[in-house]
Amino acid sequence: xxxxxxxxxxxxxxxxxxxxxxxxxxxxxxxxxxxxxxxxxxxxxxxxxxxxxxxxxxxxxxxxxxxxxxxxxxxxxxxxxxxxxxxxxxxxxxxxxxxxxxxxxxxxxxxxxxxxxxxxxxxxxxxxxxxxxxxxxxxxxxxxxxxxxxxxxxxxxxxxxxxxxxxxxxxxxxxxxxxxxxxxxxxxxxxxxxxxxxxxxxxxxxxxxxxxxxxxxxxxxxxxxxxxxxxxxxxxxxxxxxxxxxxxxxxxxxxxxxxxxxxxxxxxxxxxxxxxxxxxxxxxxxxxxxxxxxxxxxxxxxxxxxxxxxxxxxxxxxxxxxxxxxxxxxxxxxxxxxxxxxxxxxxxxxxxxxxxxx
Numbered sequence: 001x002x003x004x005x006x007x008x009x010x011x012x013x014x015x016x017x018x019x020x021x022x023x024x025x026x027x028x029x030x031x032x033x034x035x036x037x038x039x040x041x042x043x044x045x046x047x048x049x050x051x052x053x054x055x056x057x058x059x060x061x062x063x064x065x066x067x068x069x070x071x072x073x074x075x076x077x078x079x080x081x082x083x084x085x086x087x088x089x090x091x092x093x094x095x096x097x098x099x100x101x102x103x104x105x106x107x108x109x110x111x112x113x114x115x116x117x118x119x120x121x122x123x124x125x126x127x128x129x130x131x132x133x134x135x136x137x138x139x140x141x142x143x144x145x146x147x148x149x150x151x152x153x154x155x156x157x158x159x160x161x162x163x164x165x166x167x168x169x170x171x172x173x174x175x176x177x178x179x180x181x182x183x184x185x186x187x188x189x190x191x192x193x194x195x196x197x198x199x200x201x202x203x204x205x206x207x208x209x210x211x212x213x214x215x216x217x218x219x220x221x222x223x224x225x226x227x228x229x230x231x232x233x234x235x236x237x238x239x240x241x242x243x244x245x246x247x248x249x250x251x252x253x254x255x256x257x258x259x260x261x262x263x264x265x266x267x268x269x270x271x272x273x274x275x276x277x278x279x280x281x282x283x284x285x286x287x288x289x290x291x292x293x294x295x296x297x298x299x300x301x302x303x304x305x306x307x308x309x310x311x312x313x314x315x316x317x318x319x320x321x322x323x324x325x326x327x328x329x330x331x332x333x334x335x336x337x338x339x340x341x342x343x344x345x346x347x348x349x350x351x352x353x354x355x356x357x358x
Contacts, residue, residue: 001140003052008038014051015060015139030061030084030139051139058140061085068107068114068149069134074098074157077131085139089132091125094199095161096303098122099132103158107149113141114149118159124198124299125161132159162303167200169229170222174210174244176235187233187287194294198302203227210235215248223252223277229301230274233282237268245281246270254279258309262316264324266293271312278306291321 006014011033020027022044027037033049041049054060059067062082069079069087076093091097099121108116118132125131171191173184184207192202204225208214215232222230238245238259246256254274261269265288270281278301285292296315300307307315 001052001054001058001138001142003139005048005050006053007048008042008046011038011049011051014049014053017050017052017139020049054140055142057143059143059146060140061136061138062087064136064141064146065134067146068116068136069132071149071153072104072116072132072134072157072159074160076161076163077157077159085136087134088130089134089159090127091129091131091161092127093161093163094126095124095163096122096299096305097125097131098160098162098305100156100158103152106152110148111141111145113137114145122296122300124164131161162305164199164299164303167195167198167228167302168203168226169195169200169231170204170206170225170227171202171231171233172215172218172222173205173207173233174215174235175207176210179235183287190287190289191231191233193289194298195302198299200229200302210244212244212248212251215245216252219248219252219254219274219279223274228277230277230279231282231286232279233286237284238270238281239268246272249274249279249281258312261293261297261312261319263293263296263319263321265290265321266296269293269297271297271307271309293319293321 003017012035014033016027016029016031016033019029020041022040025040031037033051062085065085065087066079066082069082069089072089073079076091076095077089078092079087079089097119099118101121104116104118107114113136115135115137116132117135119125171188173187175184188202188205195202204222204227206218206221208218219230232245234245240246241256241259246259249256249272252274254272256270256272258271260267265285266283268283269286272279272281280294280297280301282294283292286294297307
């Protein structure tokens with residue numbers, strides 16, 4: 001591609017670099033100049049025009065963007081018509097965005113002419129939402145660059161959306177003497193809202209004493225009811241794999257896959273499994289509607305792509321959703337109460353001394 005200032009006599013077939021207004025007409029950027037266009041420019045006193053002339057091996061920006069975007073498309077994604085060297089990928093279903101970041105990086109590193117931007121990995125997306133954009137920076141790219149991208153993109157598609165499934169979920173809460181009923185009601189409401197926002201249903205809510213045998217019984221009830229996801233919110237936060245909630249999971253034949261996460265708030269979240277059914281032992285902040293570590297795990301569980309132990313341990317970079325209050329900080333519980341019952345409940349629990357919101 002040759003980008004230059006061309007004399008009008010040599011400018012036929014040149015792509016216009018900048019939009020020009022000529023009398024009552026507008027010649028838009030990217031227009032391939034015809035003989036008639038050049039006559040109009042000459043009439044307006046132009047002697048030269050800035051633009052680009054493509055070489056035979058060049059692919060124009062729109063065609064290049066469309067071709068590159070098509071290489072990225074996986075299940076539940078689709079492209080739309082390119083414009084001004086840009087082609088967007090849209091989600092065609094509600095789900096969790098899966099991106100092969102290493103291959104996207106390799107394409108971006110090929111040349112400054114190629115720019116691919118995406119939403120963060122594992123973002124929750126909905127139909128019609130832009131999940132990635134491909135921009136060709138100059139007016140054209142050499143065919144060899146698109147061929148190199150094709151080699152990198154070969155095999156599984158680099159960008160897909162794992163569709164959210166209509167999951168049936170259970171919430172099990174344990175209690176200690178002195179805990180208020182409002183705490184449990186608020187937790188059910190917050191949990192139902194979270195699950196329904198992801199296309200699932202909270203089909204079972206159980207409550208019983210904070211004892212291992214009682215929790216084992218409620219776990220059996222949830223499994224017998226056909227629940228596909230179980231969340232346990234203990235009266236106290238689990239502090240060890242042998243604490244009441246994790247021990248109850250293993251006692252009924254389950255496993256604890258990972259204890260804790262490098263996310264704040266949400267450090268004390270525990271991931272487990274009973275057979276094929278995921279079990280999440282909630283941190284104290286699971287009672288709050290504010291974003292926390294549960295919001296990084298729940299969508300993936302409901303999309304059928306449960307995070308592995310290594311996945312969780314890699315959540316640290318970017319895992320500081322907000323800082324934990326330090327000594328002397330004013331947590332402003334009155335403001336939180338005004339914002340909603342679930343947030344107020346989190347502070348009620350904290351003040352009662354029965355658990356810690358983390």
